[in-house]
Amino acid sequence: MALRCLVTGGAGFLGSHLSDRLIERGHSVICVDNLQTGRLSNIAHLLGNPAFEYRQHDVIAPLEISGRIDRIYNLACAASPPKYQRDPIHTFQTCVFGILNMLGLAQREGARILQASTSEVYGDPEISPQPESYRGVVNTVGPRSCYDEGKRAAETLMHDFHEARGVDIRIARIFNTYGPRMDPGDGRVVSNFVTQALSDKPITIYGDGMQTRSLCFMDDLIEGLIALMESETVGPEPVNLGNPGEFSVGEIARIVRDMCNSRSQIVHSERPVDDPHQRCPDIGRARRMLGWAPTVSLTEGLAPTIAYFRSELGLVGREIGGVA
Structure with missing residues (x-):
C-alpha cells in the first residue's frame, strides 16, 4: 500500500535519506524544513519528482496539510551541539512545540507518528551499554540541556498523547549516526575528524580520547526507522537504534587519519561541559521486536563518507582509503 508520509526535518542529513528510501518503496513524501540546518542541496534531486513535495516551514508554528496523512516522521531539530546551542530557546521550542503540533496533526488525521529521539536522553550514563529502561543522568541547566531535556519532554508528550488520546506512536532513540550529506560544519566526531584529516x-x-562513541552508518539507521514505524508489535515503548560497536574517540581519530592518508597530527583540547563518557546502545529490543541490527562496519561506512566530504570540501587528486 502506498503511504503518504510527512517528514519534518526532511532536508537534513537523515531526513533527506529517509525521503529517498520512502519514495523508493513507492510512497509519497511531504518534506517540511525551515533550513536552519537542512540544506536544499540534500533534496535537489527530488524536487522534480511527483512523489515529493517540499514546504519551507518551522514546526514550532502549526502546520496545515491538505489531504490524508498516513505517517509522520518527526526529525525536525538541530542535532549538532554547536548548532543547537546557538539558539537554545528555539531548540527547546522545536522539540516541544514541534512535537505538539505534529501530535495534533497525527490525532486529527489518524496518522502513525514516529519521534526521532536521541541517546542524549541518557545524559552522561553511569551504565553501558544503555538499555531503554535506563533513566539517565541529565543536567537540566547545562549547555546541552536545551536539546537533551527538549527530547525528553518530547518523549513525555508522545507517551501522554498515546495514553490520553490514543495516538499511534513510535519512539526511536537514535545513537551517533554518520554518512554522506552530513554538513562539514556539523561539529560532531566524524565530521570534525574527516574534515580536519582531509585538510x-x-x-x-576533546579530553584524553578515552571516551567512547558507537557510530551507525546512515543506511542501517534509516532501515531501523522504517522498520520501527511499520512494526505492528513494538508498541509505544522507546527503541534504541544504533550500532553497538564501541570505539574510543582516540581510536576513531586514528582510523579516520589512516583512511584519509592524512599527515594530520592528533592534538588534545579541553573537554566540553557534559560531554558523555560513554555512548553504546543496548539494541536487544530492536533485535527482538524488529529483527533489526546494523550490518555496515565502521570502515565500510567511512569510505563513502570520506569520499562525500572530499567532494564537499573541493579536495581532489588525493586517494582516500582506497577511494579515488
Whole structure:
C-alpha cells in the first residue's frame, strides 16, 4: 500500500535519506524544513519528482496539510551541539512545540507518528551499554540541556498523547549516526575528524580520547526507522537504534587519519561541559521486536563518507582509503 508520509526535518542529513528510501518503496513524501540546518542541496534531486513535495516551514508554528496523512516522521531539530546551542530557546521550542503540533496533526488525521529521539536522553550514563529502561543522568541547566531535556519532554508528550488520546506512536532513540550529506560544519566526531584529516589540519580530540562513541552508518539507521514505524508489535515503548560497536574517540581519530592518508597530527583540547563518557546502545529490543541490527562496519561506512566530504570540501587528486 502506498503511504503518504510527512517528514519534518526532511532536508537534513537523515531526513533527506529517509525521503529517498520512502519514495523508493513507492510512497509519497511531504518534506517540511525551515533550513536552519537542512540544506536544499540534500533534496535537489527530488524536487522534480511527483512523489515529493517540499514546504519551507518551522514546526514550532502549526502546520496545515491538505489531504490524508498516513505517517509522520518527526526529525525536525538541530542535532549538532554547536548548532543547537546557538539558539537554545528555539531548540527547546522545536522539540516541544514541534512535537505538539505534529501530535495534533497525527490525532486529527489518524496518522502513525514516529519521534526521532536521541541517546542524549541518557545524559552522561553511569551504565553501558544503555538499555531503554535506563533513566539517565541529565543536567537540566547545562549547555546541552536545551536539546537533551527538549527530547525528553518530547518523549513525555508522545507517551501522554498515546495514553490520553490514543495516538499511534513510535519512539526511536537514535545513537551517533554518520554518512554522506552530513554538513562539514556539523561539529560532531566524524565530521570534525574527516574534515580536519582531509585538510591535513590537526585532528582535535576533546579530553584524553578515552571516551567512547558507537557510530551507525546512515543506511542501517534509516532501515531501523522504517522498520520501527511499520512494526505492528513494538508498541509505544522507546527503541534504541544504533550500532553497538564501541570505539574510543582516540581510536576513531586514528582510523579516520589512516583512511584519509592524512599527515594530520592528533592534538588534545579541553573537554566540553557534559560531554558523555560513554555512548553504546543496548539494541536487544530492536533485535527482538524488529529483527533489526546494523550490518555496515565502521570502515565500510567511512569510505563513502570520506569520499562525500572530499567532494564537499573541493579536495581532489588525493586517494582516500582506497577511494579515488
